[in-house]
Amino acid sequence: MRLGPFVLRRLGLSIFVLFGLSIVIFVIARIVPGDPARMALGPRAPVEVVERLSRQMNLDKPLPQQYALWLWGVAHGNLGESLLTRRPVAQDIREFFPATLELVALTALLIAAGGISLGVLSARYANTWFDSLVRLFSYLGICTPAFAWAVILMLLFAFVWHVFPTHGRLSDGMLPPPTITGMYTIDALMTGQPALFWDALKHLFLPAIALALPPMSQAARMTRSSMAENQGKDYISSMIAYGVPASIVTGKYLLKPSLISPITVMALDVASTFGYAFMVEQIFGFPGLARYGIQVMLNKDVNAIVGVVVMLGVVFVTLNIAVDILVAYLDPRIRLSGRSA
C-alpha cells in the first residue's frame, strides 16, 4: 500500500493551507477599522495605557513584522493574551476545547450510527412506508438548523418531559473530575466514577442531538441513494445468483463501496458542527470553545478570535486528512492508483 507518499503530500498541503488561513484571518483582524487596544480598554481609558497595550500587542509595528512575531509566539505555544479574560489565549483554549471536543465526538457518533443505519434500512426496505417515513424525516432534519432543533428540544425536555438536563456540563452539586483530558466523561471513567460519567453524558445528550439531526438526515439520504445505486450493479447480482447469503452481500460487499461518499460528506458535516456548536452551546449554556468563541467575538477580542479560528482550522484539516486516509482504505481504486502511475 502506497499510503506514505499520499499522506505526506496531504500533510504538506495542509500546512500550507493553515499558513494561508492564519494570514487571512490575521490580516483581517488588523486592517478592520478601530484600534483593538482602544476597544479592549474602553473609551475612557487614558491614552498612555492604550499606547502601552498597543506596544505590548505589537500594534505599532508594520503588518508583516506583526505576523512574524505572532508566528514566533505560536511556535512557542503562545497565542497572545485574551483582552477579555486577561489570560493567555492558549490557556483559555486548553480549558474550553475539551468540552466542545467531547460534544462534537458524541455528535459524530450519533451522525454515523443514525445516518448509516437509517440509510441502510431505508435502502433495504425501499419504497415502503418505512422508506417514506425516513425520507420525510430527513427533509425535516436537513431543513431545520441545529439551533432551531436546540430550541425545540429544550422546550420538549426542559419543560415537558424532564429526562435530560438542559443547562451546563454537570448537575448542581456534582464536582468535576480531576483534569486528565479535560473531557468530563472520559475523566470520570478513568477515575472510576460511573455516576459522574452518567451525569456528564446526560448533559451532552441534548446539544449533541440538536447538532446531529441535520447532518444525520443528510447522511441517511446519501447512504440510501448510494446503496440503491450499487444494488443494481452486476457483481451484486452475480453474488446473489451464486447463493451468497443476503446478510453478507449487504453487510460486506454492498455496504463498503456505498459508504465512501457518505463518509466524505459526514466528515465535512462533523467539521461544520464546530461552527453550529457556536449557537447550540449558547442555548444550552454549555461552557465550551464555541461559547467562548462567541464571547470573544462579541467583545472584538482579536487575539482570541485569531486563536480560536486557527485552532478550529487545525482540527478541520486534521479531520480531512483522517477521512482521506479512511476513504483510501475503503476504496482500492484510490489506494492503488499510485501503483499503476
Place this chain on the structure above:
Amino acid sequence: MTVNGFSLSTSLENPWARRWDSLKRAWYKFSRNWLSVLGLAMVVLIVFLAVFAPYVAPYPQHSGKFVDFKSSNQSPSLQHLMGTDTMGRDILSRIIFAFGNALLMAVCVLVISVPIGVLTGLLAGYYVGTWVDTTIMRITDVFVSIPSVILALSIAAMLKPTLMNSMMAVTISWWPWYTRMTYGLASSIRNEYYVQAAELTGASKLYILFREILPNCSSSILTKIALDVGWVTLVGASLSFVGLGEQPPNPALGTMISEGVERMPDQWWIAVFPALAIMLIVLGFNLFGDGIRDMLSPEEA
C-alpha cells in the same frame, strides 16, 4: 398537429410558439414531482410576503422601533396570530419583514459570490495543470479550510455588526464553493471534443470559456444557486442569532429566536414561530432547487 399536448407544426415556424413549448416542457419536468411544486409555492409565498411586506403585514409599524408594553408577551390570538414579543410587537408582522432582510442578504451574497466563483473556477478549469490552476485552487483551499459558518462568524465579529457587513462576511466564505464546483465541471468539459474542435478552428479563449464551457456547467450552477438561497439565509440567521448581523430593532429571524430563547417556555411563541419561518425558507428553496435539478437534467428515459 399536436402530440401529447406539444404542438409540432407551429413550433417549427413560430419562434414564440417554440419558446412556449419549451417552457411547457420545462414545467412538465419540474412538476412531475409534487414536492417541487410545493417548494415553488413556498418560494412564491416567501418572495411575495417579502416584497409586499408593508401592505400584507397586519401591523407594519411594528417592524422597527415600537414599544407597547400594555400588549407585551401575548399568546397567539386572533389579533396577533403568532402572539407578541416582549416589546408588544406583533411577531407575524416582524417575521414578514424579516423575510425581506433574509432574501436581500441571500441575493446580495449570491450576486457577488457566484460571478467571482464561476469566473475563477472556469479559468482554473480551463488552464488545468498550469500555474493559473495552482494559484486559484490553492487560494480556494485556504478559504475552505474552515467551515463557512465559522469563517463568516469570525469575519463578521471583527467588523461593525450591520446587515451590510454580515453580507460581506458571508460572501467571503461563500465564493470558494462555487470556484470548486465550476472547476470540477470545467476541468472535465475542457477535454471534450467540441472544446478541442473550437480550439482548432481558432475560437477565442473568451468564446470557449463563455460559449462552450460555461453553458455546460450552467445547470449545476443554477441548481446550487436555488439551494443556496436557503443556506445563506440559514447562515445569516446564525449570525444574527449571536448578535453579529442585523441589529435590533430591525427584524431578523436569528435575533428574534435568541430573544425568544430567554422567554422559554412560558412565552414559547416568541422563539418557535421565527424558527418555523427559517424552516419554511430552507425547506422551500431546497424543494425548489431539487425541482430545478430535475428540470435541467437531461432526459434519462
